Amino acid sequence: MVGAGLGGLSATLFLAQQGIEVLGISKHRGTSPHPKATGQTHRTMELLRRAGVADEVLAGSAGLDGGLVIKVAESLRGRVFHTIMHEDDEWDTALSPERSGMASQDHVEPVLLRRARELGAEVLFETELVALAQDADGVTARVRSAGREYTVRADYVIGADGHRGVVREWVEIGRQGPGELSHHIGVVFDADMSSHIVPDKLTLYYLRNQAFTGTLVATNTERRNVLTVEYDPARESAADYPPRRCVELLRIATDVPDLEPEILEITRWEMAAWLSDRFRAGRVFLVGDAAKVTPPTGGLGGNTAIGDGFDIAWKLAAVLKGEAGEGLLDSYEAERRPYGKLVVDGSFANYVQRFAPQLAGPDVPDEVDHLHLTLGYRCRSNAVLIDDADPAPMENPADPSGRPGFRAPHVVVEHQGTSKSTLDLFGTWTLLTLNPVWAAADVTSVEIPTLQDPTGDLAKRYGIGQQGASLIRPDGVIAWRTTETVSDPANRIADVVATLLAH
Ligand SMILES: Cc1cc2nc3c(=O)[nH]c(=O)nc-3n(C[C@H](O)[C@H](O)[C@H](O)COP(=O)(O)OP(=O)(O)OC[C@H]3O[C@@H](n4cnc5c(N)ncnc54)[C@H](O)[C@@H]3O)c2cc1C
Known part of the structure; x- marks a missing residue:
């Protein structure tokens, strides 16, 4: 594993959780x-719940767990051009057993690192x-540490070495896109902002005023905030932003002429x-x-890094443990690259709307609904059996269709005498059914929990009725579904799993 950021640490942790020997390196x-x-x-939190670190990550949201407020404005008290997320927006608990988190990267990475090491990974x-x-x-791989170089031999390598990474270049994978968009000075500072921001919510302001264009965001550390300011590298450099100037910019951003922030870092x-x-080369x-x-x-940069890490980890683990054929690995790029494109396009559309309205035009991709993207994306690859012709890349997760390729919806069911989320039944291949014929099938490596569906939501949201069955992958994605019963359920399930695992 090259890299110990959010992507590398989550892949390391999820591989170690599956019992795979993993060595992570980071030049930092x-x-x-x-x-x-x-x-x-919510999706990231669902994955972290699997790794047993959701609560620890959420602890980093303390004080900010009331949600998120996002505004495009002149300053904290100035004219608001656009409100993207409002103080009153509330999370619909019917969608996920996990609330979204508001923890910052400096809190999350150590949690992932500790858990990965606890599970046996070397970093x-x-x-x-x-x-x-x-x-x-x-x-x-040739690696250098403390002035000494040595060789490491591995079955596979994951390049999680960030946007200036060298792995991509070593395997000669090119990249496309708008490329560099803008240059920013980041100012990490401590100040009491309690009278300017909504208490108990993470507040993010996109700021556009006569002095600068930038952002101001609170972090999970009390009194700690980050101001970013866009600059033109043809005319200025970081040296043109000494602490004195940054304090002036902060006073403009907050509308507090005598604000006395403590500047911690200017980058x-x-x-x-x-x-x-490509996302894969051999x-x-x-x-x-x-x-x-x-x-x-x-x-979504950090969130998608964690999603990528989880996806490649369960697939590599299945191949390394001999449960799947090499073909399963083809599904990583097939599923994650189109997702990455949606993320980049949607975020670029947001960038134009929030930072650079002058770029608006026919070449700018459409905005993407955040909830549809994070909980309603449809995976298409050899690791799902899609049996409809609908080309839509996403659906509304509040009204799930239960079709293969989508995230298996959260439904509260009765299992072994307790109420639990369907999401807590997953981790290995799992067949969800209310039909005793399917439930009696005995198939190696497929869990078939005995379930009651008191609300009727399982039958409805999974589209399986009382007769059918839905096969869920270890990552909580619906792999295959039937609405019918059969006479030889075990053979049918075994055939489906063998196809999906490229055996
Ligand atoms: C100012 C800012 C604000 C952001 N805000 C958000 C946000 O609100 N939400 C969000 O989801 N994302 C956000 N992001 C993006 C997010 O930080 C990144 O998408 C995320 O950190 C990517 O993680 P990564 O693991 O892919 O790479 P990185 O975190 O960049 O980690 C790269 C790793 O690779 C290692 N490495 C690099 N080269 C080598 C080498 N040759 N040998 C060994 N190790 C190497 C490094 O040491 C490091 O450990 C923001 C980014 C910035 C800069």
């Missing part, structure tokens, strides 16, 4: 000290990849939009920013 001294990606979608910092070559049987970064041509896979770089307008 440790996890990110910068708050960067703040916010976890080495200040260890840099310097060369990579693959052959038919494995991958050979620069580039906002960009790229999609890699035994090498790309995840997170190494696979695609999305503008942060949408808050």
Whole structure:
């Protein structure tokens, strides 16, 4: 594993959870000290729940767990041009057993790292990849640590080395997209903002005024916030933003002329939009920013990195444990690259709306509904058996169709005398059914829980009625569905699973 950011650490953790031996390296001294990606979608929290770290991650949202407010405005008290998420927006608990998180990256990465190590993964910092070559049987990596170089041989390599990563270049995968969009100065500061922002909610302001264009966002550390300011590298550099000037910009942003913030860090970064041509080259896979770089307008860079990590981890683990054929690995790019494209396109559309309205035009992709994208995406690959001709890439998760390719919906069922979410039944291949014929099938490696459906939601939201059955993959995606009963259920299920696992 090259990289120990959100993508690399989650892939490492999910592989270790499956009992796979994994070595992670990172050239940095440790996890990110910068708050960067703040916010976890419901889907991310559902994945972290599987890893047993959802509560620990959510603890980072303390004080911000009332939700999210997003506005495009002149300043915190100035004219509001557009409200994207409102103080009153509430989460519909019928959609997920997990609430969304508001933790920042500097809180989440150490949680993932600790859990990955606890599960047996080895993660080495200040260890840099310097060369990579693959052959038919494995991958050979040359790494440098403390001035010494050595060779590591692995069955597979995951490039989770971020948007300036070298793995993508070593395996000669190109990338396309609008590319670099804008240059920013990031100012991490401490100040009491309690009278300016909505208490108990994560507040994100996109700011456009005569002095600058940028953002102001609270973090999960009390009093800590981040201001970003767009600059033109042809005319200025980071050196033109000393603390004194940053304090002035903060006073403009907050409308508090005597604000006395404590400036902790001033950095620069580039906002960009790229999609890699492929997410896989033989035994090498790309995840997170190494696979695609999305503008942060949408808050999906870190979330998608975790989603990528989870996806490649369960598929690689199934192949390495001999449960699946190599063909299952084809489904990683087939499913995650179109998803990455939707994320990049939708975030780019948000970027134009929130930061750069002058770029609006026919070449700008359509905006993408956040909820549809995060909970209603349809996977299409050899690892799902789709039997309809609907080409739509997403559906409304509040009104799920239960068709193969979509996330298996959250429904409360009765199982072993307790009420639980269907999502807590998944982790291995699972058949959901209310039909005793399907329920009696005995198939190796497929769990068939005995369920009651007091609300009728299971039959309805999964579209299986009383007769049918729905086969759920280890990642909680519907792989196959039938509305009918059969005379030889075990053979039917075994055939379906063998097809899906490329055996
Ligand atoms: C200012 C800012 C705000 C953001 N806000 C959000 C947000 O609100 N929500 C959101 O979801 N996302 C946000 N993002 C994006 C998010 O931070 C990234 O998408 C996410 O961190 C990507 O994770 P990653 O693991 O792919 O890469 P990274 O976090 O970049 O990690 C790369 C890893 O690779 C390692 N590495 C690189 N090269 C080598 C090498 N040669 N050898 C060994 N190791 C190497 C590094 O040490 C590091 O561990 C933001 C980003 C920025 C910059």
